[in-house]
Amino acid sequence: MSKKYFGIFMCVILMIFMTACGKSEENRPDTPQNVQTEEVQTSSEQEKDTVSGTETSGQQDSTGAEQAGTEQNETEQTGAEQAGTEQNETEQTGAEQAETERTDTEKTAVVYFSATGTTAEVAKLIADETDADIFEIVPQEVYTSEDLNYNDDNCRANLEMNDDTARPAINGDLSKVSDYDRIYLGYPIWWGTAPRIIQTFLESYDLSGAKIYTFCTSGGSGVEQSVKDLQEMYTEMDIVSGKRLNGATESDVTAWIEGLD
């Protein structure tokens, strides 16, 4: 009997031991399986994190790239804009710059006579492009279309052009032009040269301190003869050169102004 009780006792001990071992096994955290599971979970979580990280990173990258792009664009745009601005400044102010360099020391005026408006348009364009003051030579007696009918030998314009002494009167006082160092003087070509009223103007004011550049409009005749005539008549004046500017654009004017002394 004692052997039987001993056997039962041993069985009970064994069961208690095994039970204890089982619990101990459950509580052990670092079994390879658990570690692996944890690692898988962790890895999986990490994957999520990584994916999320990639997204984030992607977003960050994207943001970074965008930022870089934006910065680059900003830089490029700014660069392009700057270049454009510089170029524009150069292009836009080509005539102005040339003029600005001069106007640091020189005062510039555009003075013109225009019977039917063609020369007036060019004069205004030159004044706009050069930021010059503009003066119109207005006849005391405005020319009518009959006056300008050059097919009529006795029209006023023809009579004046055939009379070396004709000096049609100017309306108003243009004496301020004497203050200018540089004058762009515009007129229509009449019978191959400048109208007599241009002589009235040149003889009325002291322009000895000014460089005079002429410009004209015409039905086709050049400016050269008028420049030559004026230079011969007014040797004491500095009448430098002239340019026919029919239908001139801003760039024509700019090119002309830039090409002058």
Ligand SMILES: Cc1cc2nc3c(=O)[nH]c(=O)nc-3n(C[C@H](O)[C@H](O)[C@H](O)COP(=O)(O)O)c2cc1C
């Ligand atoms: C009396 C008179 C004579 C002219 N003589 C010439 C000429 O010799 N050659 C020419 O090409 N155009 C001649 N023209 C045309 C003008 O020069 C031309 O129409 C000019 O652009 C007019 O400028 P305006 O509108 O500013 O007055 C003459 C016009 C007039 C009224």
